[in-house]
Amino acid sequence: KNQVEQSPQSLIILEGKNCTLQCNYTVSPFSNLRWYKQDTGRGPVSLTIMTFSENTKSNGRYTATLDADTKQSSLHITASQLSDSASYICVVSARNYGQNFVFGPGTRLSVLP
């Protein structure tokens, strides 16, 4: 069964600190993996997209890694800001044709002053 798991479920950090969010998946055949940020009451916003051959990708203070062998990905946030408080969702695409995405449950990040 195609599944995406994320950990931790929720995380609280102080402003300025770094944090790392984890994503494990059993989706096959793998096409690509995306990280989204979803603010409360808003739609998700794409942060990164990685294919099988990419093992790291950065977007400002966000750096995503992918290990396709172990089927794990991480999202590292550097020098967190209050505006980083949101849910971070890992999404894996199972095939190249069509758009059958498998979404993780998300990690709820709270950044405190």
Next chain:
Amino acid sequence: GAGVSQSPSNKVTEKGKDVELRCDPISGHTALYWYRQSLGQGLEFLIYFQGNSAPDKSGLPSDRFSAERTGGSVSTLTIQRTQQEDSAVYLCASSLPGTSGGGRDTQYFGPGTRLTVL
């Protein structure tokens, strides 16, 4: 428009009624997706439109759910004979088609429609 818009933002209906949810994608985006997000759950893929191709309906949970996309732009998601378990936020996203396929195109999400079935 500047982004993906959805209407209504909130919809409360009675069990057994039909509802229609609307999505206006970003102009020029040929790909359109519908998702459902239940409270505390991850997003669930429902249906995907790409240009004039037959839609990918593999995510629709039952035959009570259907969607249309007229003129390659606006899309309507229809839920017939609504049930309480249909209560969720329904999100629409659009994107440009990826030139290499494989779904690398970035999706832009609308704010969603919160559906409550009483």
